[in-house]
Structures are given as C-alpha cells and as structure tokens.
C-alpha cells in the first residue's frame with residue numbers, strides 16, 4: 045500500500061497529490077468552555093476523542109467514529125473463503141477499504157473501533173463527552189448511521205438485561221446524567237419517538253402518531269407538541285421506558301437483518317439545571333431598601349441530548365424489499381439521502397442547506413450546523429459482499445467530519461426560583477417580625493407588672509408608716525388623758541379630805557391646790573395639742589414625700605420611665621420592620637408579574653410588549669400590571685390590601701426612597717384597576733397622593749404608573765369630578781406636554797379621554813386646557829396613544845352634541861375652536877380600526893349641529909361624512925352619518941351644489 049495524499053480522508057493507492065486531511069492535535073475533539081460559576085465542575089472525559097477542554101472553543105466539529113461488527117454466523121459460512129472488506133489500524137485511527145486484491149483506500153476517522161471493541165469504550169469515547177457537554181448546558185446529539193444489521197441498535201439501544209457489559213449508549217448516558225444532577229434543583233425528562241415513513245409517532249404512546257414538528261423561527265429550537273414527556277428520577281424507570289418504546293418500534297425481517305429497524309428512533313433527554321449567577325445583573329427594580337440580603341441571580345440551563353438510531357441505509361434491491369416494505373425502504377432512503385444532502389451542503393459551506401426536505405433533517409437541524417455537540421458513529425460490516433454499502437457509509441462519515449457546529453449554552457433567568465427565594469425570605473421576615481412582636485408584648489407585660497408591684501409596694505409602705513404614726517399618736521393621747529384623769533381623781537380626794545379636816549368650804553382661788561391643779565391640767569392639754577400638731581406636720585411631710593414620688597415617676601426619672609423609653613424604641617423598630625414587609629411584598633408581587641410577563645413573552649416567541657399589560661385591542665385604557673396574571677395575583681393584591689392596610693400603602697407613596705415609591709405606586713395602580721377598590725382609594729386620599737406624584741416626581745416610571753392609576757380612577761364618574769377639583773387636568777396637561785414615553789402618554793390620554801365623557805365637566809375641562817393637551821399628545825404618533833386621543837375626542841363631541849340637543853349649549857364646537865378638526869379629518873380614514881371608529885363617531889356628532897357645518901365643509905369633513913355614510917363597516921355609524929347629512933340644510937345645499945348624491 046503506497047503512502048500518498050488524502051482526499052476526504054481517503055488515501056489513494058496512487059501518487060496523485062491532493063489536499064491532505066491528516067489533522068493536527070489542535071483540530072481534534074474539543075470540550076466546550078466550562079460553565080459559569082455555581083454549576084457542578086465537570087471533569088473532562090479522559091477517553092474523549094483526544095484534546096483538552098478549550099475555554100474559547102465555541103466552534104465544535106462533528107466527531108465521527110467507525111465501528112466494525114464481527115462476522116455473524118451467516119458470514120462465517122458465506123464469506124469463509126474471503127477476507128474482510130476492511131482492515132483497521134485503530135492506533136492510527138485509520139480504516140482501509142479493500143477495492144480488490146491489490147488496492148485499498150485509506151480513511152482516517154476520529155476513532156476506529158475494531159470488532160472486539162467493548163460497549164463501555166465505545167460509550168466513553170463517542171458519547172460521554174457529549175453527555176458531559178449536555179450536563180454543562182449545551183445541546184448534544186449522538187447518532188448511529190450504517191447499513192442494516194451492522195450494529196446501530198446494538199451500539200445505542202442495548203439494555204444489557206442479560207449481560208450488563210452489553211449496555212448501550214442510551215442506558216449508559218442516563219446513568220451518567222442521573223449520577224451528576226442534584227434532584228433538589230435539577231430535573232430530567234425524556235421523550236421517545238420514531239420517524240416512520242415521514243410520520244412522527246410517540247413510542248411511549250403509539251396512539252399519538254402524527255406529532256407535528258414546531259420550529260421556533262427566532263432560536264431555531266425544535267419542539268414536538270403533544271409528545272409524551274416523562275420525568276425520570278431513577279435508572280430503573282428509564283430502562284422501563286426504553287423497553288416500552290422498543291416494543292412499539294417498527295421492525296421487519298429483511299434479507300439482511302431478521303430484526304431490522306424500519307424507523308428512525310429518536311430519544312430526547314431534556315436536562316434542566318439550576319445555576320447561580322452574579323447578583324448585580326438581576327433584572328429587577330429593587331433598590332437596597334430591604335434589610336435582607338439581595339438574592340443571588342438564579343439561572344436555569346436547559347439542554348437536550350438527542351440519541352438517534354437511524355434505520356438501515358441498505359440499497360433497496362439488496363434488502364430484498366418489495367410491496368409495502370419497498371415503500372418503507374424508499375421512505376427510509378429518502379430521509380437518509382436528505383440528511384446526506386444537508387451534510388454535503390454543510391461540508392461544502394453551501395449557502396443553501398436543504399433542511400426542509402425531510403422531517404429527519406428538520407428534527408436534526410441543531411445537530412448538524414447548529415449549536416449542538418454532535419458525535420456520529422458509523423457502523424459497518426466485514427463482508428466483502430456489501431463493499432458498496434460499506435464504502436458509501438464510510439463516505440457519509442467522512443463528509444460529516446467536515447461539518448462545524450457552533451456550540452452555545454442556553455441560559456435563562458429563573459424567575460420562578462427567584463420568586464421562591466423571595467417568598468422564603470419574606471416568610472423568614474414575617475416569622476422574625478412575629479417573634480419580635482411577641483417578645484415586645486412580653487416585655488410590655490413584664491414591665492407593667494414590675495411597675496405595678498413597685499407602686500403597690502410604695503403604697504403599702506406608706507400606709508404602714510401612716511398607720512404606725514396614727515397608733516403612736518393615739519397611744520400618746522390616751523396615755524395623757526389617763527394621767528389627767530388620775531390626777532383629777534387624786535385632787536378631788538385631796539380636796540374632800542382637807543374640807544373634812546378643816547370643816548371649811550373648798551377654796552378654789554389662786555394659789556389654792558385646785559388652782560395649781562388646773563394650771564397643770566392646762567399645761568398637759570397644751571402639750572397634747574403640740575403633740576397633735578407635730579403628728580399633723582409629720583403626716584403632711586409624709587404626704588408631700590408621696591407627692592414627690594409620684595411626680596418623679598411622671599417626670600420620667602425613674603427606672604420605670606427608662607423601661608418605657610426602651611418600649612418606645614422597640615415599637616419604632618417594629619414599625620420599620622412592618623414597612624419592610626410591605627415593601628418586600630410589593631416587590632414580590634411585581635416580580636411575580638414580571639416573571640409571568642417574561643414567561644408569556646418567551647412563550648409568544650418574543651413578540652409583543654414584555655412589560656405592559658396594556659391591551660391595545662380594547663379602547664378603554666386600564667393600567668393593570670396584574671390584570672391578566674390570574675386569580676392568584678388578584679388574591680395577593682387583595683390580601684396585601686387587607687393585611688397591610690390601604691393607608692399604609694398610600695403612605696409609602698410619599699416615601700423618601702425612590703424604589704419604595706415606585707413599588708408603592710405600582711401596587712396602588714394594581715389596586716385601582718379593580719372597580720371595587722376605586723372608591724376606597726379615593727376616600728383614603730389616594731387620588732391626592734397620585735396627583736402629588738405627577739406634580740413632584742421627575743421619574744418616568746413613577747409618572748407613567750401614577751398616570752395609569754389616575755386613568756383607572758377616572759373610569760368612575762364620582763372620581764372624575766374629584767380629579768378636576770384637585771387640579772388633575774392641569775397636572776395631566778403638564779405631563780402630556782413634557783413626557784416622551786408612549787406608555788406614559790397613553791395613560792395620560794386615556795385619563796383625559798375618560799374625563800371627556802363626563803357631561804358636567806365639559807366647560808371646565810376645556811377651559812383648563814384639557815382639549816389642547818389631548819391634541820398636543822398627537823406628536824407621539826403611536827397608534828395606541830392616537831386611539832386614546834380619538835376616544836377622548838369622540839367622547840367630548842358626544843357630550844357637546846347632547847348639551848346642544850338639550851339646549852344647554854350653543855355656538856361652535858370647542859373641538860373646532862381648539863383646532864381639532866384638521867387632525868380629525870386627517871385620521872377619519874386611519875388604517876387602525878379603533879382610531880377610525882372613534883373619529884367617525886366624532887364627525888357624526890359634530891355634524892349634528894348646524895353651527896359646525898360651515899367649518900366642517902371648509903375643513904374637508906363633508907367628504908369624510910359622505911364616505912362614512914357609504915362605506916363605514918358599521919351600520920349604526922353609517923345611519924348616523926346619513927341622518928346628520930340629511931338634517932343639515934348647509935350640508936344639503938353644498939351637496940346639491942357639488943351634485944353629489946349620497
């Protein structure tokens with residue numbers, strides 16, 4: 045065998061020079077960059093097709109291995125006298141295909157497996173690097189291609205029931221996936237399908253036999269709507285699924301294989317893994333108002349492993365196909381040749397890749413020339429009788445080796461997980477708040493008890509002291525009285541005795557014993573009086589002491605007052621904590637809403653507005669970020685309303701913290717979207733606070749949401765007057781003139797349009813510049829904004845028309861006076877139906893009053909009226925236009941003059 049140049053990996057047995065395809069080590073298999081922080085650190089499979097992980101390795105060529113099947117019993121006999129048609133040099137990764145006895149073609153592959161290569165080594169070299177990439181977040185494909193009976197199903201689909209070493213790539217891949225994921229945060233699901241005669245059938249639910257292939261035009265992702273998706277938690281259940289699928293797979297007995305698979309089997313393993321990103325990129329409006337740690341950025345990586353067991357690529361006449369089997373073979377060949385054409389086109393960098401030629405190529409669009417890491421194993425048999433098929437299989441593999449994919453990780457922001465984290469934090473905060481509240485109440489109780497005990501102890505001591513003093517005084521007094529009585533008795537006795545001895549009458553004059561006695565008694569009485577006075581003084585002193593004590597207590601000098609001070613501080617802390625809870629709840633609501641919006645945005649393939657739930661199909665403007673997000677959100681708003689209290693929420697509108705204000709105004713706008721809340725909000729002063737936000741804050745978001753909330757409140761007639769009374773129209777006019785954001789302008793126009801529909805407010809609305817403000821917004825040009833302006837004009841014209849009919853008003857329309865007619869005429873035939881309809885109505889209302897007719901004729905409105913009366917799609921508007929034309933002598937005269945029939 046002469047050494048020579050290589051073409052497409054084939055070494056020709058001649059000296060013909062051609063482009064060599066011997067690959068340097070740098071062009072060998074490269075593992076994609078490692079995932080960002082937070083995910084499991086993956087090891088690089090030592091048995092990969094060579095080469096180390098390349099951190100910049102975005103391009104990833106399709107890797108191709110060839111596997112030779114051992115001779116089967118039939119070949120042992122039939123080919124006994126012949127050598128194998130191939131010769132392998134696995135150490136050089138080369139295969140030589142015998143052309144005849146003296147000439148060979150040499151081909152080089154990424155790996156060459158001999159007929160005794162183990163299933164384990166085949167898995168580790170061919171599939172394991174792909175599985176590892178899938179676990180890192182890349183899509184991956186492992187595919188087997190080859191002639192019938194050469195071992196595709198053996199390589200991929202063997203379950204290893206009898207001998208575990210026989211386990212094929214499907215089983216081994218799932219073993220590695222399940223070993224690597226963490227069940228708490230990650231999930232695995234599988235679908236198993238077959239493509240049979242261009243029909244996609246669910247192998248897990250065969251009744252489902254016409255599954256459509258849906259391609260996302262934006263991302264190119266393919267999804268199979270309606271295919272059974274089973275979550276896999278353990279290996280056993282997965283093997284069971286494969287077994288179910290295997291029983292449903294269409295097989296037939298062909299000349300070349302008694303169990304020949306007649307369909308392409310496709311196993312799809314969806315891997316969803318959570319990873320944690322940097323917190324600074326959280327797409328949230330949260331500020332640092334929270335006392336809590338900011339949650340880290342949760343990301344979710346969705347990747348897909350596709351294992352494809354293709355049907356046999358034999359030639360029709362060789363497989364002995366006829367009748368239905370012939371049709372089958374044609375269909376198989378058709379899809380395989382479509383695959384071959386795509387691979388050829390990709391290999392040659394052709395500008396057109398015929399992906400749409402078959403369902404197989406549509407399904408595999410990400411695997412060849414897409415973002416997936418792809419490994420192909422081509423299986424061949426040794427028999428020289430099938431040299432032609434073997435040669436075409438080898439050439440297929442060679443071409444596939446030239447296909448370059450661009451590997452990409454698909455990461456999404458995991459709103460659900462962030463919302464879950466916030467909920468957990470909120471629950472922790474609520475529990476902490478409850479704990480602190482309980483501790484606070486216990487402290488209050490303890491301090492009260494202590495204070496009561498002290499007061500009663502002081503009272504007791506005071507009462508005891510008083511009682512003692514009283515007793516002492518009483519005793520002293522009794523003692524004195526007793527002494528006096530004794531002395532009196534003694535003196536009487538003495539006096540009687542001396543009278544008896546002297547026989548004289550008693551003498552009571554001065555100096556007599558009696559007089560002496562009396563003066564002594566007097567002295568004693570004086571003493572007693574003094575004692576009593578002293579006791580009274582003592583009593584006074586004690587009372588003043590008690591008074592001082594009570595005063596000192598009131599002055600806050602005592603320990604009790606210190607304790608009260610601590611209590612006050614704690615109450616302040618509690619209030620702050622409660623405010624935190626309110627803010628966090630509103631943030632959570634907002635996040636839930638944004639998550640839903642983002643989900644819907646993704647589901648809708650990225651079309652539409654991602655933030656605002658403004659429904660441009662309805663003419664009434666209603667700002668309600670939570671409006672369409674389901675009952676659970678409404679319930680959250682209601683519960684927020686009840687738990688937190690409206691006054692509390694409204695007070696946050698005046699917070700110094702801009703983030704708090706933004707969240708608070710969003711919550712109020714959501715509440716105002718519900719009719720039942722509107723009255724309560726206005727009664728609680730919400731309208732004034734919202735107007736204050738329009739007046740004070742420059743921030744566009746605050747103004748937009750506040751204007752939206754006011755527009756909601758302006759739907760209610762009672763509120764419309766209040767808005768006017770509180771200067772709402774001039775604030776809306778200022779916002780109308782300086783805002784640029786179409787959403788803000790739409791809210792403002794919607795609010796003014798609502799006010800235009802109130803008969804009582806006509807004059808005031810116009811005199812305060814409402815009409816001019818509405819017309820000023822025309823500069824925006826956004827159809828949703830124009831629709832609101834048109835609605836306002838129609839409302840106003842209708843009210844004017846009513847007022848004129850009731851003779852409450854005469855003279856030209858204010859709309860004409862304020863210069864609206866030109867815009868009305870210009871937009872009477874606007875292509876946006878809502879704008880056109882409102883303008884048509886406005887024209888009909890204006891035309892009902894003769895006083896407007898001349899202006900309308902000179903402004904070109906007559907033509908529009910005639911057009912409306914003929915062509916308007918709505919019969920009621922057509923009739924209204926006709927009536928208006930008929931009832932106006934000026935219009936009739938002009939039409940006659942112009943000879944126009946209508």
Ligand SMILES: Nc1ncnc2c1ncn2[C@@H]1O[C@H](COP(=O)(O)OP(=O)(O)OP(=O)(O)O)[C@@H](O)[C@H]1O
Pocket residue numbers: 112113114116159190191192193194195196197198199301303304305306354355356357423
């Ligand atoms: N490497 C191998 N070692 C031992 N036996 C093998 C090997 N490859 C294939 N076989 C045997 O060859 C037979 C045919 O294999 P298999 O059914 O996997 O072929 P296939 O390419 O999937 O055929 P088809 O395209 O018709 O479905 C089976 O009996 C299988 O056990």
